[in-house]
Amino acid sequence: MKKILVALDDQRHARKALDYVTELTRHNNTSVYLMHVIPGQKIPDEFIDFMKLEHIHESPWDCYKQALGKEVLNPVEEELKEKGVKNVQSLVFYGNPARTIVETATEIGVDTIVMVSRGLGALRRFFEGSVSTKVSHHAGCTCVTVK
Helix, strand or coil, rough: EEEEEECCCCCHHHHHHHHHHHHHCCCCEEEEEEEEEEECCCCCCHHHHHHHHCCCCCCHHHHHHHHHHHCHHHHHHHHHHCCCCCCCEEEEEEEEEHHHHHHHHHCCCCCCCEECCCCCCCCHHHCCCCCCHHHHHHCCCCEEEEC
């Protein structure tokens, strides 16, 4: 295994994936790509207000993406490195989570996608489908869902 994409939606569920990925990569030179996809189309008003208050003149989308990436992925990246995983990169995107995960995995050429099962209710899963199910059906590589 040379490249693993770890798709995370928030930090609460990251622990499940962390332990699994650490064991897979600890004794080899595998590259790990941590990924977070922001599904919304609107930046929260509070964030825009914060940018104005702090006189930040960068693109609101770029700042919001960077802030969320730091919140969700940076702690996970640091912990993986502390556990001996050497090649870790964080990626943050906007878009449809399942589609973006599959497209990014294809673009990077990963061997495995690791996702965390959040345990959607049966009714919601029936109508919406889970991201992990959609990714598993459309990805061209091995997909592992950690529970």
